[in-house]
Every structure is written in structure tokens, then in C-alpha cells.
Amino acid sequence: MKITTYPTYAHADGSDLAGRTAVVIDLLRATSTIATALHNGCRRVIPVEDKNDALEKAKSHTGCDGVVTGGERDGVKLTGFDLGNSPLEYGRSKIAGKCLVMCTSNGTHAVKKAMAAKEVYLGCLNNADAVAKKAAQSGRDIAIVCAGTRLKFSVDDIAAAGAIISRIVKTAGPAAMDDLSRTALRLYEENKKNLHPLISGSRPYRTLMRLGAGEDIDYCLLEDILDTVPMCEGEEII
Amino acid sequence: MKITTYPTYAHADGSDLAGRTAVVIDLLRATSTIATALHNGCRRVIPVEDKNDALEKAKSHTGCDGVVTGGERDGVKLTGFDLGNSPLEYGRSKIAGKCLVMCTSNGTHAVKKAMAAKEVYLGCLNNADAVAKKAAQSGRDIAIVCAGTRLKFSVDDIAAAGAIISRIVKTAGPAAMDDLSRTALRLYEENKKNLHPLISGSRPYRTLMRLGAGEDIDYCLLEDILDTVPMCEGEEII
Numbered sequence: 001m002k003i004t005t006y007p008t009y010a011h012a013d014g015s016d017l018a019g020r021t022a023v024v025i026d027l028l029r030a031t032s033t034i035a036t037a038l039h040n041g042c043r044r045v046i047p048v049e050d051k052n053d054a055l056e057k058a059k060s061h062t063g064c065d066g067v068v069t070g071g072e073r074d075g076v077k078l079t080g081f082d083l084g085n086s087p088l089e090y091g092r093s094k095i096a097g098k099c100l101v102m103c104t105s106n107g108t109h110a111v112k113k114a115m116a117a118k119e120v121y122l123g124c125l126n127n128a129d130a131v132a133k134k135a136a137q138s139g140r141d142i143a144i145v146c147a148g149t150r151l152k153f154s155v156d157d158i159a160a161a162g163a164i165i166s167r168i169v170k171t172a173g174p175a176a177m178d179d180l181s182r183t184a185l186r187l188y189e190e191n192k193k194n195l196h197p198l199i200s201g202s203r204p205y206r207t208l209m210r211l212g213a214g215e216d217i218d219y220c221l222l223e224d225i226l227d228t229v230p231m232c233e234g235e236e237i238i
Numbered sequence: 239m240k241i242t243t244y245p246t247y248a249h250a251d252g253s254d255l256a257g258r259t260a261v262v263i264d265l266l267r268a269t270s271t272i273a274t275a276l277h278n279g280c281r282r283v284i285p286v287e288d289k290n291d292a293l294e295k296a297k298s299h300t301g302c303d304g305v306v307t308g309g310e311r312d313g314v315k316l317t318g319f320d321l322g323n324s325p326l327e328y329g330r331s332k333i334a335g336k337c338l339v340m341c342t343s344n345g346t347h348a349v350k351k352a353m354a355a356k357e358v359y360l361g362c363l364n365n366a367d368a369v370a371k372k373a374a375q376s377g378r379d380i381a382i383v384c385a386g387t388r389l390k391f392s393v394d395d396i397a398a399a400g401a402i403i404s405r406i407v408k409t410a411g412p413a414a415m416d417d418l419s420r421t422a423l424r425l426y427e428e429n430k431k432n433l434h435p436l437i438s439g440s441r442p443y444r445t446l447m448r449l450g451a452g453e454d455i456d457y458c459l460l461e462d463i464l465d466t467v468p469m470c471e472g473e474e475i476i
Contacts, residue, residue, distance in 0.1 A: 007245065007391065153245065153418040180391040182439045187421070190428055201420045 001172060002141040005161050005180040008148025009109055014116035017145075021138040022117035023131055025124060026147035027160040028204035029085050030107020031230070032124040032220040033070070034100075034237060036087040039228040041096030042068075045237040047108040051078050054103040064099035071103035075207040078103065086216050087126075110147035111232065117143060120232035123164050125195075129224040132167030134231075142168065144181065149203045155187070156199040162188025163223060195221055239410060240379040243399050243418040246386025247347060252354035255383075259376040260355035261369055263362060264385035265398040266442035267323050268345020269468070270362040270458040271308070272338075272475060274325040277466040279334030280306075283475040285346040289316050292341040302337035309341035313445040316341065324454050325364075348385035353470055355381060360468035360475065361402050363433075367462040370405030372469075380406065382419065387441045393425070394437040400426025401461060433459055 006012035009024075025031055034045050043064045048054040051071060058067045070083040070090075077084030083094065085104050102108055114120045119138055123131035135142050144164065146157035162184035169175055169185075177185070191198040196217075199205050208217055230237045244250035247262075263269055272283050281302045286292040289309060296305045308321040308328075315322030321332065323342050340346055352358045357376055361369035373380050382402065384395035400422035407413055407423075415423070429436040434455075437443050446455055468475045 149417070152416065153421070155417050155421045158421070177439070178390065179387070179393050179440050183391070183393045183396070183425070186436065187425070198424065201415070202417050 001139070002176040003144065003165060003168065003181045004141070004178045005144040005146065005184055007146055007153040007158070007180060008151050009113040009145055010151045012113065012143060012145050017114060017117040017143050019140065020117050020143045021135050021140040022114040022120045022143045022145050023123040023135050023164060024110050024114045024120060024145045024147065025157045025160045026104070026107030026110055027124055027156045027220055028208060029087060029216055029220055030104040030147065031122040032126055033085055033087040033090060034102065034122055034230050035124055035127045035226050035228050037090040037095050037100055038230050039226045040090055040092045042090070042098060042100050045100045045102050045230065046235065047111045047237060048101055048103050049109055049112060051103050054101050055080055058101040061099055061101065065097035067099045067101060068095060069101050073105055075211050075213070086213060087219055088216060106147035106149060110145055111237065114145045115232055122230035122237065123160065125160050125163055125221055125223045127226040127229055128160070128163045129167050130227045130229050132164050133171055134229045136168050136172035154202050154204065156202045156204055158184045159188055159191065159195055159199055162186070163192070240414040241382065241403060241406065241419045242379070242416045243382040243384065243422055245384055245391040245396070245418060246389050247351040247383050248389045250351065250381060250383050255352060255355040255381050257378065258355050258381045259373050259378040260352040260358045260381045260383050261361040261373050261402060262348050262352045262358060262383045262385065263395045263398045264342070264345030264348055265362055265394045265458055266446060267325060267454055267458055268342040268385065269360040270364055271323055271325040271328060272340065272360055272468050273362055273365045273464050273466050275328040275333050275338055276468050277464045278328055278330045280328070280336060280338050283338045283340050283468065284473065285349045285475060286339055286341050287347055287350060289341050292339050293318055296339040299337055299339065303335035305337045305339060306333060307339050311343055313449050313451070324451060325457055326454060344385040344387060348383055349470065349475065352383045358470035361398065363398050363401055363459055363461045365464040365467055366398070366401045367405050368465045368467050370402050371409055372467045374406045374410035392440050392442065394440045394442055396422045397426055397429065397433055397437055400424070401430070
């Protein structure tokens with residue numbers, strides 16, 4: 001088994017991903033939010049890149065006990081959407097039984113891109129252990145696709161990649177890794193007692209602090225609290 | 239002053255670099271070798287991307303006490319070239335007074351790309367302090383352009399970037415940094431007592447070990463032993 005980490009989805013092309021198991025990470029906050037929504041009874045998530053397409057898709061979608069639209073740009077809820085991108089908004093009362101049409105700055109683009117892989121899971125710190133087990137069990141080479149921020153390296157995603165890689169190695173034993181995987185693992189191991197200082201300079205961290213969403217960060221940094229592993233099926237996440 | 243770090247030269251385009259001071263890093267080994275050659279009396283270095291072009295250029299070049307061709311692919315000296323890419327080959331007896339036409343796997347491409355910046359310096363650990371002072375004194379925003387390995391993140395270059403950033407900050411005071419600059423600085427600070435474990439998994443490190451060139455690695459990890467700062471002037475490095 002080989003583990004390769006991509007700093008942003010723009011760095012991973014279809015031929016890199018073909019035949020592999022992909023784990024998409026957008027720690028702050030898309031993959032944390034989607035894992036939480038599914039854990040709280042959301043039936044399926046439809047990732048959409050364009051906000052108008054999202055509203056159109058929500059109108060025409062059937063097959064659940066209603067549709068919820070969720071999304072943000074630069075941390076702020078999109079106009080006309082039901083919910084933003086805070087995992088704390090996606091409680092059972094809001095989301096159980098419903099479909100979620102989701103549009104975010106980086107995460108939904110990353111998920112769309114990763115769909116070139118054989119299997120696609122969504123990972124975060126909340127489900128680090130569970131997603132690592134799924135990926136390890138696939139027996140395939142693993143591509144960790146970080147969402148990044150505005151197509152740039154974002155250390156919050158890299159820290160979460162390190163957490164997931166540490167658990168993959170614990171489950172599956174030593175793996176061949178590329179240099180960014182090894183560096184992510186080292187950064188995580190060196191900082192896991194308190195990840196805040198490591199990631200506090202990242203753009204999404206600073207944006208959320210500026211918006212008064214420190215609670216979201218605290219929640220997204222909780223490790224292994226969810227056993228839900230979001231998985232792509234066709235164009236949807238279940 | 240703002241510091242931005244690019245994991246490979248492919249990630250930095252001309253518009254990113256325009257008006258800035260660029261520091262190109264290919265720790266193992268191009269920028270270490272070029273700094274050493276110039277320190278040992280080499281008059282100028284002509285970076286060339288294609289090996290046949292390099293041999294042609296060497297034939298037609300005038301204006302020095304002779305021309306030396308240097309270059310490698312995947313760590314091995316190119317056929318028909320005088321020297322490889324080991325800094326230990328570039329002693330005074332070989333290079334003093336001469337021009338060096340240089341062709342390497344990643345470093346010369348990175349230098350060519352960085353020429354879109356206002357000023358371009360070549361940095362490594364050997365000249366970390368000297369290049370940091372030059373960059374800080376420029377007063378411009380700084381772009382650290384890592385060569386990377388085969389267009390991928392390579393932690394050896396990132397560690398050297400962290401070393402140079404630590405010295406820029408020491409000279410110029412706190413600077414605005416992008417996320418990769420901050421991460422590079424942290425990796426360096428956490429591992430500076432012994433950089434070998436951090437970089438030992440990187441492809442160039444492993445290639446050099448396999449080729450029995452451990453002495454080159456030891457040399458390239460010596461910090462602040464050279465006060466020479468290679469600098470681009472037109473198409474050449476002086």
C-alpha cells in the first residue's frame with residue numbers, strides 16, 4: 001500500500017486518482033460538517049460547485065423527507081440557503097431524514113475532483129479513526145486529497161491528513177509514503193497534544209476566529225468522536 | 239514585508255513573482271553546489287534546462303578562463319559533462335576563474351522560472367544567513383521558490399526554506415507569512431538540532447544515499463558556512 005498526499009485538489013489529476021482509494025479532507029469545515037450531518041441522520045449529501053445550481057438542484061430533488069440547502073463563501077452563509085457551513089448547525093432536528101444540497105468554498109470542489117478515484121471517503125478529525133480503517137481495509141493505494149484554501153497549501157488540512165495517516169499505519173502497518181504524507185504525519189505527531197498553535201495561522205482558522213466561530217474550530221479539532229464515514233456513490237455522498 | 243513559499247517552481251507563475259525578491263532553493267543539491275562553486279572563485283554560472291543546449295553553450299562561451307560543464311539527472315553525472323552536481327567536486331582547483339554551464343534535474347528549471355522576479359537569489363543551508371540578509375535588505379515582498387522533486391513537494395527544500403525564513407525574521411522582524419512559510423518555519427525550528435530524520439524520507443536524500451553520496455548530504459546540511467549569495471543577472475548567475 002502506498003499513501004500519497006495532495007496539498008490541494010488542483011494538484012491531483014484524474015490519472016493520479018484512478019484505481020485508488022481517495023480520502024478528501026476539508027477540516028475547516030466542509031468534511032467535518034458533512035460527517036456530522038450524516039451522523040445526525042441526513043440521508044444523502046449532493047455536493048454542488050455553483051450556488052445557483054445548488055438552489056436549482058434543491059428545488060427539483062425528491063426522495064427524502066425534504067431538502068436542506070447548506071453552503072458558504074469565505075465562511076459566510078450563502079444568501080438564500082437554509083444553513084451555512086458550521087457543523088454545529090447540523091443537529092438532528094434540522095437534518096434527520098433530509099437531503100442536503102451543499103456548496104462550499106473549497107470542500108465541494110475537492111469532492112467533485114476526487115470522484116475520479118475508485119472509492120472516495122470524506123475524512124476529518126472527528127472521524128479520523130473510522131475513515132482510516134475504511135481506507136486501510138480497501139487494500140488499495142490511498143490518495144489523501146486536501147481541499148486547501150484558494151488552491152493553496154493549508155496546514156489545517158495537512159494536520160488532519162497526518163492524523164488519518166497515523167491511524168492508517170496503526171491499522172495496516174508501515175506503508176510507503178510520499179514526502180508530503182511523511183511531513184503531514186510528523187507535523188501531526190509533533191503537535192497532536194494541542195493542534196491550535198500549528199493551525200492558528202491558516203486562513204480558514206483566522207477567518208473563523210474573525211467571524212466569532214471559535215466553537216466550530218474547537219468542534220472540528222475533536223478527534224474520533226464520530227464513526228460515520230461519508231462515502232461517494234455516483235454524484236452523491238452517503 | 240510578506241513572505242510566500244511555493245512548494246515547487248510549477249506552483250509559482252510569473253505574476254506571482256513580478257516585483258518581488260525571489261529566493262530559489264534546491265537544497266540537494268543544485269543551489270548548494272552553485273553557492274559553493276561561486277564561493278570557490280567560479281566567475282559565473284549559466285543555468286541551462288536541456289543537456290544538449292548545455293554542451294552547445296559551453297562550446298561557444300567566451301569571457302572566462304575556460305568553461306566547465308556540470309550537471310546530473312537523478313543524481314548521476316550527465317554523459318559528456320566535466321562534473322556532476324556534488325558541491326564537493328567544485329573545489330578551487332576545478333572551478334576558480336571559470337564559467338560553469340549547469341544542467342540539473344530540478345534546480346536549473348526553478349532558477350529559470352524565478353527569473354520573472356525583480357531580483358533572484360539562490361539559497362541553501364550553507365548560505366542561509368547571508369541570503370536571508372540580502373532578501374530582507376531588498377525591502378520587497380519575498381517569494382521562496384522551492385525546486386521540489388519532479389514537480390512535487392520535497393521536505394528537504396521546505397526545511398531549508400524554514401531556516402532562511404527564521405533568519406529573515408531575525409533580521410527584519412515579524413513578517414506576514416502564508417501558511418506554507420509558517421509551516422516550513424515550524425518544521426525547521428522543531429528539527430533544527432538534527433535535520434536528518436526530517437528529510438531522510440525525501441526522494442533526493444534517498445537517491446543520494448543509494449548512490450553513496452552521504453557526504454554530500456552532510457555538507458549540504460552545514461548551516462551558514464558560506465557568505466556567498468548567488469544572484470541572477472540577465473540569464474546568468476553571479
